[in-house]
Amino acid sequence: MSKPKVLVCNDDGINAPGIQALATALKKHFEVTVVAPDKQMSAVGHAITIHSPLRVSEYKIDGEFFGYAVNGTPADCVKLALRSIMKENQPDLIISGINHGGNTSTSIIYSGTVSAATEATFLGIPAIAISLATYGVPDFSLAADYAVRLGLMVLEKGIPGGLLLNVNIPPVPKEEIKGVKVTRMGNSIWDDDFDHRKDPHDNTYYWLTGKLIIVDDADDQDEIAVSQNFISITPIQFDLTAYKFLDELQKWELPQ
Amino acid sequence: MSKPKVLVCNDDGINAPGIQALATALKKHFEVTVVAPDKQMSAVGHAITIHSPLRVSEYKIDGEFFGYAVNGTPADCVKLALRSIMKENQPDLIISGINHGGNTSTSIIYSGTVSAATEATFLGIPAIAISLATYGVPDFSLAADYAVRLGLMVLEKGIPGGLLLNVNIPPVPKEEIKGVKVTRMGNSIWDDDFDHRKDPHDNTYYWLTGKLIIVDDADDQDEIAVSQNFISITPIQFDLTAYKFLDELQKWELPQ
Numbered sequence: 109m110s111k112p113k114v115l116v117c118n119d120d121g122i123n124a125p126g127i128q129a130l131a132t133a134l135k136k137h138f139e140v141t142v143v144a145p146d147k148q149m150s151a152v153g154h155a156i157t158i159h160s161p162l163r164v165s166e167y168k169i170d171g172e173f174f175g176y177a178v179n180g181t182p183a184d185c186v187k188l189a190l191r192s193i194m195k196e197n198q199p200d201l202i203i204s205g206i207n208h209g210g211n212t213s214t215s216i217i218y219s220g221t222v223s224a225a226t227e228a229t230f231l232g233i234p235a236i237a238i239s240l241a242t243y244g245v246p247d248f249s250l251a252a253d254y255a256v257r258l259g260l261m262v263l264e265k266g267i268p269g270g271l272l273l274n275v276n277i278p279p280v281p282k283e284e285i286k287g288v289k290v291t292r293m294g295n296s297i298w299d300d301d302f303d304h305r306k307d308p309h310d311n312t313y314y315w316l317t318g319k320l321i322i323v324d325d326a327d328d329q330d331e332i333a334v335s336q337n338f339i340s341i342t343p344i345q346f347d348l349t350a351y352k353f354l355d356e357l358q359k360w361e362l363p364q
Numbered sequence: 365m366s367k368p369k370v371l372v373c374n375d376d377g378i379n380a381p382g383i384q385a386l387a388t389a390l391k392k393h394f395e396v397t398v399v400a401p402d403k404q405m406s407a408v409g410h411a412i413t414i415h416s417p418l419r420v421s422e423y424k425i426d427g428e429f430f431g432y433a434v435n436g437t438p439a440d441c442v443k444l445a446l447r448s449i450m451k452e453n454q455p456d457l458i459i460s461g462i463n464h465g466g467n468t469s470t471s472i473i474y475s476g477t478v479s480a481a482t483e484a485t486f487l488g489i490p491a492i493a494i495s496l497a498t499y500g501v502p503d504f505s506l507a508a509d510y511a512v513r514l515g516l517m518v519l520e521k522g523i524p525g526g527l528l529l530n531v532n533i534p535p536v537p538k539e540e541i542k543g544v545k546v547t548r549m550g551n552s553i554w555d556d557d558f559d560h561r562k563d564p565h566d567n568t569y570y571w572l573t574g575k576l577i578i579v580d581d582a583d584d585q586d587e588i589a590v591s592q593n594f595i596s597i598t599p600i601q602f603d604l605t606a607y608k609f610l611d612e613l614q615k616w617e618l619p620q
Contacts, residue, residue, distance in 0.1 A: 150414070153412070154410065155474070159406075163569050187558075191557060191558055214486055217410045217479075217482065218412055226473065268606075270551070270606075292605040293605045302418075302444060312419070314419070316413065343606035344605065345604060345605075346470065346604075348472060348600045349548040350524075353599040360517065362517070362544045363514055364544055
């Protein structure tokens with residue numbers, strides 16, 4: 109029996125250890141195709157490249173072909189993979205990651221990792237985004253193993269069109285993991301600040317800084333679950349309609 | 365009585381006619397501050413700039429101060445406005461646009477116009493994103509007038525935290541507008557294609573092309589309403605949790 113086909117993407121770039129750990133772990137059970145940005149693309153959100161051409165090069169590790177590097181965003185990579193590189197050979201599943209750093213609460217909105225998975229859902233292909241919730245020195249082995257097992261389950265069970273699973277792994281050894289929680293997207297927000305500086309020509313410039321503020325600490329949220337050492341899985345959709353407010357808005361006497 | 369304060373942003377850049385028409389129309393009823401990208405930033409999604417510094421310059425029209433130009437994305441502009449430029453003088457409302465081109469169905473996911481409004485909702489400030497649904501020669505006057513009237517209504521009525529109103533205006537004269545419809549985000553998708561070309565050095569490169577495919581033509585959708593010459597207003601939220609699938613996912617015997 110032929111192995112199921114998986115497309116692997118990320119936003120940290122094709123040379124990142126996270127995507128390499130993921131692709132390597134998947135090879136036992138999947139036919140793996142890697143299409144990823146040729147450089148770091150964190151916080152690009154769902155950007156796509158429409159005003160400049162895209163180029164694809166073969167990326168090798170120790171002289172061996174690893175995957176396709178694209179001079180674009182994560183969403184570009186998935187579009188190019190599905191519409192060109194894998195046109196005659198569509199994947200059964202897309203896994204994006206393993207991101208170095210969590211993608212929980214409002215961070216999801218800025219996430220290139222999640223955007224790659226979202227792009228796949230537009231075409232009805234099941235997708236998983238997976239992140240290791242640390243900015244410290246990462247060990248991707250647990251996350252890579254989890255991605256393989258969850259990927260196999262998603263293929264077995266199926267997920268509805270328009271959805272993806274957003275997975276966050278706590279940065280602790282396996283024996284410290286408390287379990288797996290199905291969560292909702294938290295509503296922690298970034299309390300942004302800007303560091304004002306002067307350049308050598310006395311012009312002001314700004315660096316974005318900030319910290320995450322926990323608005324609500326209910327433990328069914330991704331951010332909270334991960335901080336308690338649970339693996340967090342949130343189903344995410346791309347229909348952004350605020351259905352609860354539709355009726356209320358209908359009652360407004362809107363300007364004509 | 366002092367006028368309410370509005371922050372105006374866009375993704376077409378501070379020199380675009382759409383933002384200039386909007387700011388000019390708003391001045392009668394609002395105290396207007398413009399903070400916008402210094403160049404075209406369409407399709408950047410919810411990108412933010414974290415690896416390079418931001419700079420702000422004063423942008424003038426005919427020698428008169430118009431607003432602040434930022435070398436960043438729409439989301440950067442709103443962050444910088446709220447956390448620095450308008451820190452002591454927070455706006456009552458944010459209006460993003462007027463975009464040259466519609467932002468309906470899955471296009472919303474890629475939209476810098478909507479991302480600027482989304483950024484505002486994180487801080488609980490009411491927001492409107494407004495787009496003129498044409499790529500032809502635009503006349504922004506109807507859209508600008510509608511933005512003013514809807515902006516005043518939003519301040520009067522209030523909208524729940526975490527929501528914004530995404531407005532699309534059909535590109536027709538006022539007498540051809542059929543009315544105003546409260547809509548949901550459509551699920552039309554981009555049928556992407558890539559135009560393969562060879563550069564003078566015989567290397568392949570790709571241009572993204574494609575057309576919008578109407579998956580479902582129910583007339584309560586933004587894309588369909590606008591094509592029927594209705595002004596479309598969709599409430600959009602940033603909580604992406606697929607609540608309908610949470611229970612189902614709880615029943616899976618997820619890998620531990």
